[in-house]
Amino acid sequence: MNQSLNDIYQPGTELTVGSHRARIIKYLTSGGFAHIYTAEIYPADLSSPVKVACLKRVLVPDKPSLNVLRAEVDAMKLLRGNQHVVSYIDSHAAKSGAHDGSYEVFLLMEYCSNGGLIDFMNTRLQNRLQEAEVLKITSDITQGIAAMHALQPPLIHRDIKIENVLISDDRTFKVCDFGSVCGVIRPPKNPQEFNYVQHDILKNTTAQYRSPEMIDLYRGYPINEKSDIWALGVFLYKLCYYTTPFEKVGEAAILHSRFQYPSYPQYSDRLKHLISFMLSENPTQRPNICQVLEEVSRIQGVPCPLRNFYVTRAMQQQNQQSKVKLSHSTSQSKINSANNIINVPFKMNQNQPLRSTQTFAGAPVNATPNGYVPALKPFPIQPVSSNLSNGPFKFIEGSKALQGKQAPHFQSSIGHDFSKLGRSQTFTPTNTLSLRPSVSPPLAGRGDISKIISANPTNVEPSPVYLNSGTQTDDGFASNHSLKLERTKSISSLSSSESVESQHTGGSATRRLGQKLKKVFTGERRSISPIKSRQNTGDSVRSAFATLRRGFSGGSFKNELPNKRNSLDTSSASAHSNGYKFRVSSAESIEEENIYSRFSHSRSSSSASIVSDLDQLQQNDTGAKDYYKSHSPVKVSATQGSRSSIQKRVQDLLKNSQDSPVKKTAHGYGNFSPNDDAAELASQFTNETMLQNIHQSVATTPKVLSPAKRNSSVVIKNAEQISKGTDNTSSPRKSAPPKPQRPKKPSHLKADKIVKNVETSAYEHGVDISDIEIDELEKDFKRRYPSAV
């Protein structure tokens, strides 16, 4: 895009850059489109004691190109003062002397005397980076990116890579090159937008760091913070292994996040786990920047230097919702005022730093106007010799390095840098479409950087302080115990660890929780067709009937309760902790918060609190039974469980059968063919274990005085004979099943007989009403398909 600069300023050359005078000390290097110098500046920048600065001089061909650079400068201004971003000092643009409409842009910024990260890595070809060093670098860069993501709306860097990290005097690693920043870009909606976004991505991103949603726009994901997380994952991988995870295969591997970890150098599973998490194919399953930092800090064993601003926002949102509720109900107000957790008067004014007296999850905080808390002087790493006098950069090509051999040349990503190709193509005469978000009407909105700049205050002054993040828990991110959502016994935060777990099991914790809750709300579990269930799981006919029995009776807890309780415990515990203590720390904090706020809304809107019901489930089985029964699709009276009220239950059942008659059709069986069905069942029953189960099941079935009872002994006998291989006549394989007769209407369906049968049976044998019905069905079934059972 930009023109090349032919003349190099000589040392001592004096220039005016904005309100500063700069005297060139020496020429450092050339970037893609710029000359880089060190310069002495005076007056020294007021916000820092800088005397020696870095001067970047760029030649741009026209005004639109000038706007591109302006966006970069604006982003730097916005981030000025952040310890992990190369600090902006001043800038200046002027028409070039060539009188061809081109401009020269001068940008004064903090000078990073220790050079680039890529140079540093070059010095460590033999002696690769230690895990502590990798973590230190990652922590610094994560904090720099967090400053961008913390803005509202956020800024997306879009070109995070090794080459865009510089090292300052005090060996802080800093993000640089904000030439690709943008706001969130929504998924394109039409071909024009599609072309625009595609072109923009090619121009502003580096191929090896590109995320799946950037490559495949048809996935319909926005380009947002999570795209930076992906790039940061690639960055972290490259810090470890000196190659990118997708170096060999390229886009095809990126699209499915397919990569491997080399065996050398060795890093902890936890670190690798973090990389995998960040490289989740689905952007919504990646951690946010705060969670990345939390986990890095955990691995480092230091407090997280940054508050989780996503959680803070969720708190604010929740607080506002609470206030709205308060204003509507004075009685509600009284209740809430007693609840310190919900009504902690947490205010975070965008324009006022928090005082240390305000706490977040018990930890003192001191935030910048953007809610971003910069770190203290960072964790020092071991000094390493920075011998760059050995000639041009030499890196080991990743795959060769993995074999423990040294390769003479590093294959840097520059060779694959489509962004540079894009830049050079941008200002060709044929290209009339501006590729900057700031001049992209169709995709303006949050993608419009100028709006982002104006929406976010500049001159952010850091207030260095470490704090314990409210979302940082002591539990291990990658340790096995912490990864098991099911094992989360205490009411604690839904930490990143759980999100990690969900990552690797193919679904987010949010979704799983949502599904569980949905099932609780809708009773979905019990609406599953028993036959379908059998077909899917290979359960026996008996168990299918058992399921059917549960369906009729409103749910049996004898066998299922422990499992259900476990899952509900987890759900409720997590929901409780997240919805009420705001310790949400999963990949989609805000999404989760919304889910929980919806959840809590349901709580408050229903007379019987579902959450409290769920909580109760943890405490006693009775509550659980009542809960399920009260939510059963078959509505029965509250005294259902009592033997003494059996008549009432029968009446309820009758009433229900009239209100919503139970379907007794073959629906759900597929194409019903009696012969096929019998054959299928027959093949199942050749399994000996299953036969034993049938034995037990049949043997323990409550004895009901009905014609079916007489057949039960036959079933047992047949089963025994089959299992022993002695019964030739009943072998389903050897004898053709008798032609099924059209089943007669079961006697229990005749209304006048129900009460009598049920009452008699129930009183005499102490069985559930539903047992009788099911036994009748079983009886019919066996009559129709004797060979099957």
Ligand SMILES: Nc1ncnc2c1ncn2[C@@H]1O[C@H](COP(=O)(O)OP(=O)(O)OP(=O)(O)O)[C@@H](O)[C@H]1O
């Ligand atoms: N503030 C700085 N302090 C020290 N060195 C710097 C600084 N800024 C840039 N450099 C050096 O100059 C090089 C090029 O800078 P920069 O990336 O900003 O230029 P560019 O034209 O945007 O290059 P590219 O398009 O390739 O990223 C960097 O790789 C780094 O070595």
